[in-house]
Amino acid sequence: MNRNIAVDGPAGAGKSTVAKQVAKKLGLVYVDTGAMYRAMGIYFLRLGLSSEDEAGITKACSSAEVSIAYENGAQQVYLNGENVTGSLREEAVGNMASCSSVYPAVRRKMTELQQALAAKTAVIMDGRDIGTVVLPDAALKIYLTASVEERARRRYVELQEKGQSCPYEEIKKDIRERDQRDMNRETAPLRQAEDAVLVDATELSIDQVVERIFLLYQERMK
Known part of the structure; x- marks a missing residue:
């Protein structure tokens, strides 16, 4: 039985963090x-x-x-x-x-x-084209996103915690440019799969996003 989960979304949406926690909660192998x-x-x-x-x-x-x-x-x-x-x-x-x-x-x-x-093995993968290209038959597909401002803020905080310095506006500009590249490339552009569940994490905590995906997966596996 197909137990794979595909998580797609733009840079800085929290895909890796969420996928790692979902993997532990469900006993899946996380592939970044x-x-x-x-x-x-x-x-x-x-x-x-x-x-x-x-x-x-x-x-x-x-x-x-x-x-x-x-x-x-x-x-x-x-x-x-x-x-x-x-x-x-x-x-x-x-x-x-x-x-x-x-x-x-x-x-x-x-x-x-x-x-x-x-x-x-059963995996959870996150990226830009997992649900549309890599794992089109995944048991559950998630499109995880957040506002550009929120994604830039998270990256800014992450860099600060690592002792690295980068202006917030520069990070935001970089994220916008990466979104444009990812969404407009000719090969496997970033887009939400037709059967993917949209999760906007702008105002959600990591734990809230993880719990939502966990419940969706449990429902699919019934």
Whole structure:
């Protein structure tokens, strides 16, 4: 029986945080697809590639391998055998991941790996095209969003807590631009699947969102 959950939505909506907690609550394996794309972003940056160099990025895909492992209950992301988890949240990495993910070669490589994971075990995946492309037959599809202002505020607080400095307005501008890229790319654009449940988390706590998804899933599994 298909027990997979697909969670899609724009940057900063809380997809990863929510998906991790839902995974623990339901006993599913959490797969952070965004982290996988970010690992590819790290690889392209290390090669000195421009985000506009589609030919170079397409060629580089053939020599990059991204894998996921769990150590002490925490997801670790490996790039060609190296643990790059600590570098995934850097702003430059996020921007490269967002820009390079529009290229068909990058998406094909990631989709194949993600589908293979879901075929082996019940998973919850979050990303931009999980419900529409990667797991179109998922038992439950969620489209999680929040206002641009709220998403920027959360990212600003997150960076402050890590001792990093970035102006709020700059973060908000970056989020708007990433939304535009994700929603208007030719390959697998960000959109809500027709059968996905819309959850607006602008005024909801993480716990409230998790509980709502938990109840929706329990209903679907009856």
